[in-house]
Amino acid sequence: MEENTPPHESPQENTPENSPELPQEVSHETPQELPKEMHQEVVQTAAPDSPLEAVEKAEKSANKKDMMKRLAMVLAISYGVTLLFVIVWAFAVGTNPIGLFNVLPLSQAGFGNFLMMIFNILIGLIVLVALGISGVGFLKSMLAPKTDLAAKKKHSKLALYSGIAFFILAIIWLVGLVLLTPRLVTEQRFSSPIITSPANPIGLTAPIEVIFDAGSVPIDPGVYEVLSYSWDFGDGSSGNGEQVAHRYTKKAEGDGLYTVTLSLNYMDIKSGEQFTGDFVTEVGIQNELVAAVFSALPGSGEVPLTVKFDATASYDPDGEIINYEWDFDGDGRYDDGEGVKSEYEFTQEGNFDVSLRVTDNNGEFNVSTFTVEAGSVGGMRAIISSDVPEGDPYYVGEKYEFTGELSQIRDGVIKKYSWDFGDGTKVQSRNTSHTFEKAGDFDLTLTVENSDGDEDVTLLEILVLEEGTAPQGDIQASTLSGPVPLTVVFDGTGSQDPDDDITDFEWDFDGDGTVDDSGDKVSHTYEEQGVFNATLFVTDSTGITDETTVSIEAGAQGIIGRVEVDSNNGEVPHTVRFDASASTYKDGSIVSYEYDFGDGSDIYIGGSSVTYKYNEVGTFSASVTVVGADGLRNTAPIQIVVRPVALTACFTVNIDNGSAPIFLSVDPSCSQGTIDSYRWEFGDGEISFDRKPDVHNYTETGVYTIHLEVTSSEGIVDNFEKSITVN
Known part of the structure; x- marks a missing residue:
């Protein structure tokens, strides 16, 4: 193998002098004859890569x-x-x-x-x-x-x-x-199929009415039949129907959002199987509208007439009022006065619409208007007098007396009195009577004429109502007795109205017949000793007024009985917690508390607080007598009003839309109060006086209005109606 050794491994033997000449073929064939293993070894040990x-x-x-x-x-x-x-x-x-x-x-x-x-x-x-x-x-x-x-x-x-x-x-x-x-x-x-008006129900200002429409709910009418639409508006109110409207009066607690739920009851047309489904949307109340309230004293008189205006009763439920602006001349520009109180002199005759604009810290504003009547010093003036106090409503079917004898004329005499009651009735007489046959707003005019043919006309706006629509006042007092000076907070927010539209709260703290303050929540300090009747007058948008009274006892220093209750007005059965712990005895100690609940039950002797349940309707004069260690006694009275459950007509139906024949069942179980009688009208001429009539059959197509009238033993009436469609 020596002849096959690569030349570079033996450099000394390859010199020209001593190296034998290699055969030519060996020189050319050596790389091809190397074994595979030796070739790989040569590559691995080779010098660095060439360029x-x-x-x-x-x-x-x-x-x-x-x-x-x-x-x-x-x-x-x-x-x-x-x-x-x-x-x-x-x-x-x-x-x-x-x-x-x-x-x-x-x-x-x-x-x-x-x-x-x-x-x-x-x-x-x-x-x-x-x-x-x-x-x-x-x-x-x-x-x-x-x-x-x-x-x-x-x-x-x-x-x-x-x-x-x-x-x-x-x-x-x-x-x-x-x-x-x-x-x-x-x-x-806003991904709900419920359509609302306004379209974006978020960021609204109360009070506001929102319309809900379930017409876009994804129910195939060829497969299913909708039996009922039930709405929960998220504020404790509910409604029925495919399209409903609801009025929101205040913000919801927390984030201001009301969750509105539509519960749909529908049926498979082929199988008859019934299903329920819920759809949800939200209504957001961002702000509550500021309330503009003011008084004008006097509201009428002869020119020159100076009127004092007071807007202290204005309030903002969720903020503060930052600006009060007045328009006294009715030109629409609020540039005649600023501030909570203002004064203006009317030098010309006529009726002037005085407007107050209040603005809150959110930039929201509201306007209230009052008409000041400035009359003439002399000449002729028509004056209407009625047996109904000014501002009170009239009622359908009642006979009322009217007179024009207080009309005035400086020179001559009034020869002619002409009445127009606004309902088509016209009379010529100084004195007359009239009965309104239907509810509504009517403009009663009296025209007086002298011997020269000169005339003067006056107008009286009359509101005629059906019976049973008056509001009901409710007073909650922070305390009913105590030593002077005695500060009492009066709360009238529990007052109710069937139409839910109480507009005015006026207070007389001392029973002298003069309005001392206004607003749903006020306070007053009694500086003198005595028993005072505090009265609340509530008025709704139709002008109907109701009053309720509580007694406040401001006593001298010494042993003083004081009692507070968590609720002095409610529906039967009504549970009241009496708390006399605020009673004091400056010169001694209180050893016992005697409770008289005012309903004929025995006197209860116990501690400084007790809870009692009233099971009967009525007004009860309760009291707590505190007894000192020396035998001195002092009694703190309190009035408890227990009302019957409010009469409310209501009923549900098993179906409100379908193809003839329809077999309708009605259920008045949702009605409330002590109901003495029921009267049903089914819209097709049929009438029933049963509480829950038998199934009613509709065979003809059309829209039928079902009407329920309920009556209490006291003669109070309430109505409810619902429409069904027969295809």
Whole structure:
């Protein structure tokens, strides 16, 4: 094998002087005859790559890097285009019936949330990857040998570029969260099929009426038949029907949102199987309207007439009033006065509409108007007098007396009195009587004429009502007795009205017949000793007034009995907690409390507080007598009013829409109060006096109004009606 040894392994034997001449064929064939193993060993132990091999390796590495860059660019562009397409499609197909959220089993809001989740996952992963690469590059740069400048530079660039990418992507992620999340929440809130008017029921100002329409509820009329629509308005009120209206008077507690629920009862037309489903929307009350209330004293008189105006009764339920503006001349510009109180002199005859505009801290405002009547000093003046006090309503079927004998004339005499009652009745007489046959607003005019043919006309606005629609006042007093000076907080917010529209609360604290304050919640300090009757007058929008009274005892110093109750007015059965712990004895000690509940029960001797249940309707004069160790006694009275359950007519039906024949069942179980009689009208001429009539059959198509009238033993009447459609 010596002849096959490569020349470079024996350099000393290959000199020209002592090296034998090798055969030509051996020199050419040696590489081909080497064994495979020896060839591999030669390659492995060979010298560094030749320049050509280094260039080839560099080109391969560059090509590989270029391919990776292109692949990354393709993936980035694909991801960006796909994401952009999904976002544009999702938010542009709101009116497209073949939108993505209609193809998938998701609502539009649900799809929006799904899209947001995908967005967060994808960009979150990319941000984390960028952060990881930046961190790895930074660590490698720090750990690389100081002498390896190329490695440090390479890893530093990697950390820098990855950090920039992380920062940019993090900003995009944050902007996406800020811009998209509120939009998705809003879309989720309004994704209900319930249609409302106003269309956006969020951010409203109370009081406001909102109309709810269930006409777009996704029920296929070819498969199902809707039997009933039941609404829960979220404020304790409810309604029935496909389209209903509800008036919100105040903000909801907490976030101001009322959750409105529609409960749908529907039936499979083929099988007859019944189903129920609930749909929900929200109503948001952002603000409660400020109330503009003022008094004018005097409200009428002869010119020149000076009137004092006082707006202290104005209030803002959820803020504060920052501006009071007055318009005394009726020109629509509130530039005639400012401040809570103002004064104005009317020098000309006529009726002047004085308006007050109050503005709260939210920029919301409200306006109230009062008509001042400025009359003439002399000449002729028509004056209407009636047996009904001014401002009180008239009632259908009642006979009323009217006279014009108080009309005035300076020179001559009144020759003619002409009455027009506004309902088609006209009379010529100084005195007359009239009975209104229907409810409504009527303008009663009296025209007086002298011998020269001169006339003067006056108008009286008359409100005619059906019986049983008056409001009912309720007083809650913080205390009913105590030593002077005695401060009492009066609360009239428990007052009720069948139409839920009480407009005025006026208070007479000392029973002298003069209104001392106004507002649903007021306070008064009694400086003198005595028993005072505090009276609340409540008036609704129709002008009907009701009054209720409580007695306040302001006593001298010494042993003083004081009693407070958690509720002195309620429906039977009514539970009251009496608390006499505020009773005092300046010069001694109280040893016992004697309770007289005013209903005939025995006197109860106990501690400073006790709870008692009234099971009968009536007004009870209760009292607590405190007894001192020396035998001195003092009694604190309190009045407890127990009302019957308010009479309310109500009924439900088993079906309100269907094809003839319809077999209708009515159920008055939701009616309240002590009902003495029922009267049903079914809209087709049929009448029933049963509490729960038998099934009623409708065979003819049409819309029928079912009317229920309930009457109590006291003669109080309430009505309720509902319509059904027979196809």
